[in-house]
Amino acid sequence: MAKHDLVGGSLWEQYSSKVTQRVINPSFMGDLTEEDAEKKGGKLIIADWGAEVCGDAVRLYWIVDPDTDIILDARFKTFGCGTAIASSDVMAEMCIGKTVDQVLEITNLDVERELRDEADKPAIPPQKMHCSVMAYDVLKKAASIYKGVDVSRLEEEDIVCQCARVSLKTIKDVIRLNDLKTVEDVIHYTKAGAFCKSCIRPGGHEPRKYYIENILREVRMEMEKEELSQHLEERDFSSMTLIQKHRAVEKVLDEVVRPILILDGGNVEVLDMKEHEGSTEVFLSYLGVCAGCPSGQTFTLKKIEDALQENLDSHIRVNIV
């Protein structure tokens, strides 16, 4: 709560002028028929998403060129608020000229960005974001119909929020894409949990298999782990701690060196590592057949050192104990 929140009822004031324009005059509103498809030499796809019960529903029409997978034309109809009309209109426009696979990369955020007047000012208030998430879902649906892959799978997805029919995958995707941090954000963006609230946390009207609170915690944990490991990978070897260096060396051994040694019935283990005047000394011991192999001190040693130097740092010296 702060100065800017003290005047209420500002929902419509937060819409960009592009949103307003599209609500008043949607250019891609309408339908496409088999006849239209025939004229353009494409295949007609009709996909539905959402339900009137939830307050938003959209129907997307495509004509797709079966040879190139390029979407030749797109139209929409929607039962929904202004944002649903505007975001569906942008979504339909964004489809035209793209292949079905390219369209699958369009996210709710892309649709929202397209509606912005200024690059860093959101086009719609956060609680309206679910309307563009709906765009993302209907695109997935249309693509699955076109590809003939498991439309039924979409229906049998793990549904977290029964009221708004929001799937586990959608919630996880939306958390990742928008870097959501609070349960309230997830509710605003996906609409999951906005109705009977049973799926927010245990103890609601009815027990659920999944709870938004837990999903958010798990996804955030995964994201943190990924970020950490990415950091490690991106980090300069020379600035790592000795434990991190050890892990990095083990990783290269696992990925590059050991698969070859194991093929011959041998292996290698790290006995110790030392840092010495800017270089890193790695002490290895051969196992299995490698232990008695004559090339162990020459060719094999060189190959292991090269692999570590190439993947990590040129100042690594390998010593066989």
Added chain:
Amino acid sequence: MERIYLDNNATTIVDPKVKEAMDPFYCQMYGNPNSLHDFGTEVHPYMRIAFDRLYSGINARDEDDILITSCATESNNTVIKGMYYKLIKPGKKTQVITTQVEHPCVANSCRFLETLGVDVIYLPVNEDGIVDGKILREYIDPDKTALVSIMWANNETGLIFPIKELCQVAHENGALFHTDAVQAIGKIPVDVQDTGVDFLSFSGHKFHAPKGIGGLFIRKGRDLPPLLHGGEQMAGKRAGTVDVPGLVGMGLAMELAVSNLDYESTEVRRLRDILEDAILAIPDTIVVGQRKIRTPNTILASIRGVEGEALIWELNRQEIAASTGSACASESLEPNPTFVAMCVDDQLAHTGIRLSLSRFTTEEEIEKTIDVLKASVERLRNISSRRP
């Protein structure tokens, strides 16, 4: 034509006569009524007139209190929290009964009591959309129930609750009765003696007084601890310097509201019915609640295939103000609790549009609204993926 205001259940235009009556109390007679000097005392006669008008407007007796508050939200909070300190905290009673369709100020005050360990029952409505004595009788418990709080008329639907009957059931079971009469004052007769209510809340800006002023009727002998502690204003029952211009304005607004009740039940009702008939003439539309048990100014309609917020946007663009209970238009995305409680078809929960008239609404405005509404529904049904 000027823009058209059909959202009178949200707030109303200040009657120009009311504004004029308030004017002298800003720059001429601006004294604090608690002061001993002339600046203070010269406003007393005007305040007395205002109180006379308020007392007479709801038929209160001189020995009863009508506290001047800042709004009905404050009045409702005073009663609900006051009852907690008076009867529940000392352990005399344990329960409050209200309904599932109350205004948020009653609903959320009750939720707050729940956090303090109070047992709160939210009564369901019957198929007519109201709570009647039969439903209340099922839940009320003479040993537990301290307070029954039920609105006189619903803000969304305009449906009128049988307050006299409900109050009788409460009293028969040893409970006190409070009613939020915000949507009743100025639309239908409100009589605290005939109904026997113990507490009654009202809000000036719903009957052509300004925002920021309200009232709370408290029957003699039903004293409550104050919500606002401070000076000795209102005999210590509601501290804070009284808004003198607001009180004067609300007094006159009450008198005008009561004297216009006939006009409300004939002319306003006639215009409402014209608009309602025109909406119902559009295929696949419904209006919630029977006309005979509704306030004469309210229509809550559902137009299949047309989302509520999209429709009020469309109307607003053409300079007509209406409101929606649709989930999309609220900050919370919650579906309209009245719809949910009434078990209206789920799909309708997002297609609600509320049109509420006042005695300032003209026939010309209603005609224009009908034309615009028809065209807007046509356009939105064209866009809709759920065209009926």
